[in-house]
Amino acid sequence: MPAIRHIVFDIGKVLIHYDPNLPYSKIIPDEAERRWFLANVCTSAWNLEQDRGRSWIDAEAELLARFPDREAHIRAFRQNWRAMVPYAYQDSVEVLNGLIDAGHDVTMLTNFAADTFREAREIYPFLNRPRGVTVSGEIGLIKPDIEIYQRHTEDFGLEPSATLFIDDVLENVEGAKAAGWNAVQFVGAEQLKCDLASLGVTH
Numbered sequence: 001m002p003a004i005r006h007i008v009f010d011i012g013k014v015l016i017h018y019d020p021n022l023p024y025s026k027i028i029p030d031e032a033e034r035r036w037f038l039a040n041v042c043t044s045a046w047n048l049e050q051d052r053g054r055s056w057i058d059a060e061a062e063l064l065a066r067f068p069d070r071e072a073h074i075r076a077f078r079q080n081w082r083a084m085v086p087y088a089y090q091d092s093v094e095v096l097n098g099l100i101d102a103g104h105d106v107t108m109l110t111n112f113a114a115d116t117f118r119e120a121r122e123i124y125p126f127l128n129r130p131r132g133v134t135v136s137g138e139i140g141l142i143k144p145d146i147e148i149y150q151r152h153t154e155d156f157g158l159e160p161s162a163t164l165f166i167d168d169v170l171e172n173v174e175g176a177k178a179a180g181w182n183a184v185q186f187v188g189a190e191q192l193k194c195d196l197a198s199l200g201v202t203h
Contacts, residue, residue: 002162004182004199007099008152009130010143010167011110014186015096016088016124020047023080027073041067042077050113053140081116085123091189093126095196098203100129108133109152109165111142111172132156143167144175153179164199166192 012018020038028034041063050059056078063074100106108130110117114137121127134152141148153160160180167173168186176183184195196203 002159004162004164004201006105006107006156006158006163007201008158008163008165008176008181009096009106009108010165010169010172010186011108011112011120011127012085013168014089014166015092015127016085016120018085020077020084022086023076023083027076027080037070037073041070042074047077048111048142050116051111051136052142053114053137056113056115082119082123085120088124088126089189092186092192095189095192095203097126097129099196099201102203104201104203106130107152107156107158109143109148110134111136113137143169143172144178146175146179149176149179149181164196164201166195 009015020042021034024034024038028037046059046063050056060074060078064071067074096106106129108127110133112120112135114135117135117137127133132155134148134155136142136148139148139151141151143149152158153163161182163181165173165176165181165183166186167176167183170185173183173185182199184192186192
């Protein structure tokens with residue numbers, strides 16, 4: 001295996017925390033009702049389409065047609081997005097910064113809506129440190145589709161066999177491997193440090 005020369009980070013649940021329950025615990029205090037709402041109305045699958053590039057206007061309209069009595073709760077998703085990303089994982093950010101400071105080529109590849117990612121960069125300036133980022137919502141492709149990894153490879157001049165991808169979602173890790181990358185599933189910063197060391201990556 002060629003030495004790792006490119007390191008690609010996912011963002012959500014690797015570098016920053018993400019949890020829609022945080023604002024909705026106040027918006028819909030009843031736990032059973034809240035669980036139903038997030039499982040049936042503002043679902044992960046619905047939100048993923050914003051990551052693919054669908055506008056929030058269209059996303060809300062689609063749900064309002066089906067759940068007209070839930071307008072306030074539906075619109076609350078985008079309105080309270082910042083409360084869903086309340087903090088960064090400082091130990092992971094230290095790894096990211098350490099790799100950049102050591103001179104490694106670091107980029108990011110994320111499933112993220114274009115507009116909320118712009119906000120994330122304002123909230124968390126460290127997201128501006130890597131050489132660049134592929135944002136799914138900006139290009140209309142999402143992980144784990146192989147095309148998004150190929151696009152990232154082309155845009156940033158990566159050699160797939162010398163690239164390491166770090167993502168918390170196993171399907172996304174497998175997608176990267178299908179594109180010829182090396183990849184590890186993120187479970188925590190300490191394990192990531194071990195994974196990097198085992199691949200000969202110092203930081």
